[in-house]
Amino acid sequence: MDKKDYQTVAANGKAEPEKEIPKDGSICGFDSLHSLLQASLSPQNFQEVSRLLLGLNCGRALETITLPEPAKALSSKHDFDFQAFSFQAEKESLREPHIVRVGIIQNSIALPTTTPLLDQKSAIFQKLTPIIEAAGISGVNVLCLQEAWMMPFAFCTREKKWCEFAEPVDGESTQFLQDFARKYNMVIISPILERDVKHGETLWNTAVIIGNHGNVIGKHRKNHIPRVGDFNESTYYMEGNTGHPVFETAYGKIAVNICYGRHHPLNWLAFGLNGAEIVFNPSATVGELSEPMWPIEARNAAIANSYFVCSINRVGTEIFPNPFTSGDGKPQHSDFGHFYGSSHISAPDASCTPSLSRHKDGLMISDMDLNLCRQLKDKWGFRMTARYEMYSDLLAHYLKPDFEPQVLSDPLLHKN
Amino acid sequence: MDKKDYQTVAANGKAEPEKEIPKDGSICGFDSLHSLLQASLSPQNFQEVSRLLLGLNCGRALETITLPEPAKALSSKHDFDFQAFSFQAEKESLREPHIVRVGIIQNSIALPTTTPLLDQKSAIFQKLTPIIEAAGISGVNVLCLQEAWMMPFAFCTREKKWCEFAEPVDGESTQFLQDFARKYNMVIISPILERDVKHGETLWNTAVIIGNHGNVIGKHRKNHIPRVGDFNESTYYMEGNTGHPVFETAYGKIAVNICYGRHHPLNWLAFGLNGAEIVFNPSATVGELSEPMWPIEARNAAIANSYFVCSINRVGTEIFPNPFTSGDGKPQHSDFGHFYGSSHISAPDASCTPSLSRHKDGLMISDMDLNLCRQLKDKWGFRMTARYEMYSDLLAHYLKPDFEPQVLSDPLLHKN
Structure with a gap:
């Protein structure tokens, strides 16, 4: 079998190439979100979008x-x-x-x-x-x-x-x-x-x-x-x-x-x-x-x-x-x-x-x-x-069968 | 002062309109990532990118x-x-x-x-x-x-x-x-x-x-x-x-x-x-x-x-x-x-x-x-x-001064 067919092989061994498009929606013919954006956006816009999406801040590439x-x-x-x-x-001095x-x-x-x-x-x-x-x-x-x-x-x-x-x-x-x-x-x-x-x-x-x-x-x-x-x-x-x-x-x-x-x-x-x-x-x-x-x-x-x-x-x-x-x-x-x-x-x-x-x-x-x-x-x-001590206490408290959550009800809740 | 100038006002009260572009890099003239993508992508690509970025799955709009x-x-x-x-x-039956x-x-x-x-x-x-x-x-x-x-x-x-x-x-x-x-x-x-x-x-x-x-x-x-x-x-x-x-x-x-x-x-x-x-x-x-x-x-x-x-x-x-x-x-x-x-x-x-x-x-x-x-x-x-009990135990343990992390060292680490 051709290796391309390995991606989606039916139980009977017959390739089902039409299933190459995933059921959860196509990505418009592109392999990934990144490649779609790279192909569709101007270089300047792609750079800015990448900075925001990939978190490349502080001029870091x-x-x-x-x-x-x-x-x-x-x-x-x-x-x-x-x-x-x-x-x-960053380069360090001591390590x-x-x-x-x-x-x-x-x-x-x-x-x-x-x-x-x-x-x-x-x-x-x-x-x-x-x-x-x-x-x-x-x-x-x-x-x-x-x-x-x-x-x-x-x-x-x-x-x-x-x-x-x-x-x-x-x-x-x-x-x-x-x-x-x-x-x-x-x-x-x-x-x-x-x-x-x-x-x-x-x-x-x-x-x-x-x-x-x-x-x-x-x-x-x-x-x-x-x-x-x-x-x-x-x-x-x-x-x-x-x-x-x-x-x-x-x-x-x-x-x-x-x-x-x-x-x-x-x-x-x-x-x-x-x-x-x-x-x-x-x-x-x-x-x-x-x-x-x-x-x-x-x-x-x-x-x-x-x-x-x-x-x-x-x-x-x-x-x-x-x-x-x-x-x-x-x-x-x-x-x-x-x-x-x-x-x-x-x-x-x-x-x-x-x-x-x-x-x-x-x-x-x-x-x-x-x-x-x-x-x-x-x-x-x-x-x-x-403040791990706060959470250690909370989890220990939460695990108890009689745990009561910390809820503050509006006293006017059930009044007109 | 015009309200537009309120966004960036110098200490002396003089508007500094050139500062409208944030120091951390421009967004290419757009107000948000979403508006940049909407203006730059084909409707079909924008829909697919939105689905992935905004998590609009399962046909949910x-x-x-x-x-x-x-x-x-x-x-x-x-x-x-x-x-x-x-x-x-989802619509529920009992609520x-x-x-x-x-x-x-x-x-x-x-x-x-x-x-x-x-x-x-x-x-x-x-x-x-x-x-x-x-x-x-x-x-x-x-x-x-x-x-x-x-x-x-x-x-x-x-x-x-x-x-x-x-x-x-x-x-x-x-x-x-x-x-x-x-x-x-x-x-x-x-x-x-x-x-x-x-x-x-x-x-x-x-x-x-x-x-x-x-x-x-x-x-x-x-x-x-x-x-x-x-x-x-x-x-x-x-x-x-x-x-x-x-x-x-x-x-x-x-x-x-x-x-x-x-x-x-x-x-x-x-x-x-x-x-x-x-x-x-x-x-x-x-x-x-x-x-x-x-x-x-x-x-x-x-x-x-x-x-x-x-x-x-x-x-x-x-x-x-x-x-x-x-x-x-x-x-x-x-x-x-x-x-x-x-x-x-x-x-x-x-x-x-x-x-x-x-x-x-x-x-x-x-x-x-x-x-x-x-x-x-x-x-x-x-x-x-x-499994909160596992984490309650771990946090309590971690807080102790003599806490030892669960580390398994490769016994061959310091051998040739």
Whole structure:
């Protein structure tokens, strides 16, 4: 099958090219909001709109990075979007710059969901190989894949057969990535469907953190599980039990806020309190449900917690063999909707990169000086002014069954 | 003086029209991002860009409201921006719609800061009168003014003479607004510089909540005080001691997150836990510092807490008699920078209105069905999935002097 057809493959394996236009509305023939604006606006207007939309204030520019030719060749050959930017920080007197090159990958599945599961997984490995190679060749230090990258996002079906995709932390997906970690001296974050064999074959939605020597540093399990429409994920796994770990790697302190956890400001906060400098948000989310929130929540987290946020969403429409319903009187359907990609990176100074394509696989690379995190803490003082004791008290109070909210009623409310 | 000159008046009273272009970069001759895009894009592209930027998903449109002619006449005569929109909610079977008409006002000061303080305040009262009248005539139920609306935002100067502007909660600003509250059966939120006479003449940054019968329902004092650049506000007042009250008014449960508190997700959360349906964010903030954050934080708070957020920022450049410095090797200066207006309203479904002008006084009106708050809680389940006990524990732990963050170090970190 031609690789272009991989984006939207019907359950029977026949390509459905008319589905290339996502159900949630077209983007007028453009790949992303940014490319539409660039093509439509005068250079001066585009610059001003970019300044406001991407938060490029104070004359600060988002510089593009020149990428190695062999990496660009892989992008052309395998038709994935490939963008790279560099965030700026102030030069300090007492610390050297701490520049890290981060990569994030978004991708569609590789084979129809009707093919044997083993083939599906192998095909994803094969499809990802040139993209990971491009990251490695480009000198990426920390790479993150999308949520449950080694399988279709089958949780909408509520069918248990997809549980077969689950793997232990040291399973074949980890092994596949460990080779790249060693080859390119690269930390890799691998979000998988985990099977916890030692605890009675329990399933978790887990990110495995592979160190730059190929060792498994640890794991984090998704803290907040959605029960929204087709995203009834608690059919498969429950709330994580690993807290909010920050992983101290060769390149910096990183953490992972998996998918739905991005809607929870406290989850973002906790990674910040534990000292994260970069938080990855590997996701799987569709247009009709979440697209208006997508550019907001990650940037807000970066601002509020003075760290970088890397947002990753899968791409394409995944069609399943058996139709399912999500209620609300909608007809039964065989797909979740269009995963709109649009992966991007946000900085603590409120700036962010443009987004990767809404339709194609992609690799986004960004250089970031981690010194910017502390610089923003010093500048804005959010930690210093946070009054955590007030909120610790409030939460403790709120949790009590007899909690009474602090409400002041107008005494004239029920008078004439 | 012609009213147009009020926007930027020099300390000596001479208008400086060339300063109409804000220091933080022009918007290419347009009043707002939205108007620039509308003028520059094809109708189809503008519609799609609006869908993505304003979060108008699921085929949901932001409808404009037809305003009464006498109100429009006031807007023309007094040259203030006047926009009105209506947010949509689902019709429920067991509850009637709970539609509230909200108004927010942004304005520049009215006289040079060198004129007698009493004249300055009276001139602001006079300038606001037609705008408040327009709100009243338009049937606004709940109206909110900008932070410290009754004075220039003089806190950059660090001069104590401006403290004279401070008033007790039942002072003349409150009295001025009580008349309108009674006349139009309107709840009014009045953010002032408060003088707490009973507690030793202490100053606070306070919002007074005036009920629709003209009674003072209560007050809220700003919880988080900035120490950022020229915003060294703790020269004048300290962190508030009123908690996170929600005011139950004739039209709904409202709360006030004053200015810098918008950077604190916990502050937004606390108003939500106490049951707020609309949270007002009266602010005073300038382009160079905060403009990239402005469209992000309010919308994120609305999404995360399933309530409406009304963001208000003052307008214009205020020039003070004595130059001051904010360090960083910048030359001394007589103004803070350009207050960029851009007041707007965000809904819990991630949609939002366009913004008011970056340059002109303005009144934004919006109809909102408060049923949307619970609808979004039911749809997304953020409260249900929030795991507050985990965060209550973490905050209590974090506050201890011997707190150790949850960090997992790569054991190979310091090996070759």
